[in-house]
Each structure stands twice: as C-alpha cells, then as structure tokens.
Amino acid sequence: MREPYLVVSDLKVSFPTADGVVTAVQGLSYSVPLGRTLAIVGESGSGKSVSSLALMGLHDPKRTAISGSIQIGGDEIVGMSQRKLRRHRGASTAMIFQDPLSSLHPFFTIGDQIGEAYRAHSGARKRAARKRAAEMLARVGIPNPAARLDDYPHQFSGGMRQRVMIAMALVNDPKLLIADEPTTALDVTVQAQILDLIADLQQEFGSAVVFITHDLGVVAEIADDVLVMYAGRAVEYGSTEQILARPLHPYAWGLLESIPALSGEPAPLHPIPGLPPSLLDMPPGCSFSPRCEFRDRVPDDLCRRELPLLAARTAEDARLSRCHLPDPDVRFHLEILPRLP
C-alpha cells in the first residue's frame, strides 16, 4: 500500500461552552493514501463533520481546542498558523459541503466564485480564472459552461449546483478531497450521478477522498475503507467489504438493521433504541452501552465501567473495533444475520 497522504492520529476536538466542555471528537486515528476513499459513517452528532472541518482548519481557533495530529502530505495541520492554513485550504485540501444551495454565495455568479478559488492560489488574472472556471464546469458535466459562468446559484438545479461545488473544490487540483454528505440534499437519481462524478474525478486526479455520510448504500458504492463513528469516537474501522459484510460492532449492526429492505417480504424496521448520549454527559465505559442489547453478555458489567479499546478482535482480519464482546463474529452470524432482510 502507498504511503498515506492523510494521517490523523489521536485527534481530539472540543468546544468550551457555557454548560461545560463539549468534546465532539476523541482519540480519532485513521489514514488515507492517495487514490483511495475513506467513508466516515455515523449519525448526527457523532463527530464526523467536526473531525473533517478540523482537516481544513475551519474551526474558529478562539472557540475550539484541538489536539493530536493531522498530517496532510507531510504537513502538520494542528497548531498551524491561520496564514499557512490558508495556503492549504482550497489548494492541497478542498471540501464539498452538504447543501450546495446554502454553500454557494447567492449574490455572486458561479464564474466569479469558482474563479475566486482559483485566483486565491494560482495568482491568475481574472480572465485566466474565468477560462479555468469554464473548463472546470465542462469537466463536471455542466452543459454550455461558458454561457453559465454568469449565472447565479439559484439558476441551477440541485444536482447542477453540487457539480458547481465540485468544480470549485477541484479547481486547484487538490490531493485531498473532503466530501461532507455531498449527496444528502439531492434527489436519489441525482445522488448516483454525483457519486459517479466524484469517483470518476478521483480516478482521474488520483486524490485521497474522505467521504462523510450516514448512508451505508453510498458507502458500498464509493468507499475503499470505512470508519464508523459513535459519540465522537471511532467504533469500527476497516475495509468496506469486511465492514459491510460482517461488521463486528453492535452499533454497526444497528446501522445495518435500520436499512429498509427494497425487495422481499415487507419486514418491520429495527431502529437502534434510545438516543446518542449528550457530549456534555457521556456515560462511563462504552458510550454505546446504554443502547446496546449485548451489554449484559459481557461479564462484570464491563461495558458500563470501562471504555473498550479500538483493536483487532479476531485472528483472521486486521480491522479494528471498539467492543468488549468476546465473540462478535459468532454473535453476528447467529443473532444479527438471520434478522437482516
């Protein structure tokens, strides 16, 4: 395997608030080599977006405490000055956001907005930036690109707007692309087009991609590796094949069970009972234990007392999971698999 382009180790992101310190991400470590896609999966508040904003250095330094390490192409991002961060943002590292309508400035033309991103790092003149913007629009499949440069975001459809966002993110050939739920706000048919586009462009540019999503269908489509997050921590981390076919963490099981079946007999859904814990008031032990149906299988009330380590659980694969269950693969086969549609 190639040397990873992005290496995150022991990342912790917390926000001091009036009610106490909210620790949104804790002990997060992962790496992504060029040409590969890592999907970060988790529900709202699991820390997936917070951790990826940290990759861009987009947290307000006055309101955020970040520790650990984020290395992008060998440069340490944590603690980097705003000045240096700016040279990274939009250049080596770019980001696509969830809602393209609110993420594009309503009062500027898209040619202007894409051109601005290009000029920020290339020092190109307006005319060259405009030409580059038109090229990028063509590259992301927007018909008649030169004519559309002077259009405003509201004159595009949702899918086309997300293409504009992608064109803007890729305008400086970033080596690392962070996509924060880029298809969540789109129609299902458009979703597939955007996923294909991102996959194509990744092939072409050979960049590393961090893809944040809560949709396991999207994960299967696009990711090489998967990191499942819960309450600010990684609970499972491995290759997409392993994790989708045979997850080892009860939370990942819950995610699989919550997917409605599209074929066969209509079966009741199995949502995960309860709610994620408040980041201000984390349960002792495993954060998932209050919602976990397997916690009583572990002796000595260990789940409620001690945070499990993120470690390899079985001899045959290298994937990591954070669970005290002694025999997760057996439990999955005997109890979870029969329940899945």
Next chain:
Amino acid sequence: MAGYILKRGVSALLVVLVTLLLSFAMFFLAPKDPIGAICGPRCTPERAAEISQSLHLDDPVTLQFAQYVKGIVAGHTITSGGATVDCPAPCLGYSFRLGQPVTKLLMQAMPITVSIVVGAAVVYLTIGILSGILAARRRGTSFDKSIVAGTLGLSSVPYFIVALLVVLYTAGTFLPPSQYSPFLDGPLSWASGLTAAWLTLGVVNAAAYARYSRASMIEALGEDYIRTARAKGISERRVVYRHGLRSALTPVATIFGLDLAGQLTGALFTERIFGLPGLGVVTLEAFKTDDLPVMMGGILLGSVLLVTLNLMVDILYTFLDPRVRLG
C-alpha cells in the same frame, strides 16, 4: 425587469392618487374652517362670501377636485380680494395666510430638509455600519459589549431630549451655531450651519444602524457560504468584507431607503429644535394655523417622497439580490 419596474411604478402612482383623494377629502371632513382661517375672527358675511367664491367652495365637490388636480398638472390662476395670482404647475393651491403659492413654500423648505437628512445619513451610515461590523467581528468582546450597551442607551433616550441637550450645551460653543444658508451661496457656511443637526441626527441614528449591521453581519458570517469562502483559502479580510458584507448590507440598504423617506417627511424635531425651517416645520405651522392648502400640499409631497423612495428601494433590491430579479 422592465415589466417589474412598470408594475411597481403603477402601484406607486395609485398610492399617491389615493393620498391625493384623502388629503382633498380632509378639506371637507376635517373640523377646520377654511374661510375663518383666512378671514380671521372678525369676519363679515360679505368677506366670507367673497372668500368662499374665490376658493370655489360653492362649486360641486367633484368640480373642486378636478380644479385641484388640474392645478397640479397644468397650473391655474387664483383670485383673492380682487387680485389675481398666477400659480404655475404643479400648483398645490395658495396659502392665503402666508400670501404665497403652496408649491413655492414647500420648494423653499425642501432643500433645507434634504440637506439635513442627507448630511445626517452620511454620518449615521459611516459610524453605524463601521461600528456594527467591527462589533460583529469582535462578537462577545468588551468592544462589542460596549457598542451594544451604548447603542441601547442612546436609543432609549427620546430623540428630542438629545437634540435639546445638544443645542443647549454645544451650539455656538464648540459647534457652529445652527442656521441654514443655501449650498450655492457657499458650501462652507452651508455645512457649518448644519453641522450640529447632522451630528445629532447622525449619531442618534447611528445607534440603530450599528445594531442593524451588527445583527445582519453576525447572521451573514454564520452562513454556510462563508464557510465555503473560508474553505477556498481566501484571506479572512476578503471573507468578511466581500462575502460577508455583501450579504449583510442588503437588508441594511432596505431599511435605509425607508428611513430616508421617513426622515424627509418627519425630520420635525431636528428642524424645529435647530431652527431650520424645513418641510416638517412648514407643515406643522400649517396644522397650527389651519392653513389647509399647505397642509394638503405637505401631505401630498410627503406621500410622493415616501412612495418614490419605496419604489427606489424595490428597484435597488433587484440589483442587490439577484434572486428577486426574475420575480
């Protein structure tokens, strides 16, 4: 776009027409006695009849209204006590009390009001928007808190008290005495005579504008597209002053247009306290002396100003916010 402006223009015209009708109706419905107002307390029936005739008060109401409108469009002549006065278009009637056509009275007062309001606008836009933006950028700091507290304090004191205090303590001492001399007679004396009014009206209004711009800027800086702008790697200054300010000033511009209209027609306290006989003072005098033609003219002019500025705000908005352009 042209269709939109046309549509808005027509509805603006309708509003002016309705105001015209209502202000004309006031002539008949208001508990005022136009003849008594002109004739005075010791009025002979003959004199009253003469005035009534010269005012065409005996004509049918519709005919009188037609005369009034005709005067505005084409002008007409007014006879009073044997003398004939020519009142060219737009003729808003004749003030028998002051012996002047209403249009002339209003046109003398208008430059004074416009001078006060425009000069004050420069002051409050500059101070208000600048301090509002700085407060928004330093949100939560002591600078921000003092701006918020200061603007609140300033807005809590009735405006006329502030103005009176300014006149009492500053005018003629460290501010030049307040007076009006036309701009064309010398810009310097024009400006120095208005300085006290500008600063007072300006600083008091700056408090409101500081609050608008602060709130508007805070909202703008919280938008997703600001995060996108930061993610591009452009400088923070560019993020704030290009991306943020562009959004933040759009609502402020709307408020400004409406405020301007309100001040043009209602800078009464400023005019009165600083002794500048603008539109507000002229209209107020008319109300005090039952000078109905001037009252009607003042109301009509006010409504035209208000409607015109509203229309301009609407048109301006289509340039500020591209999303309404097609609407």
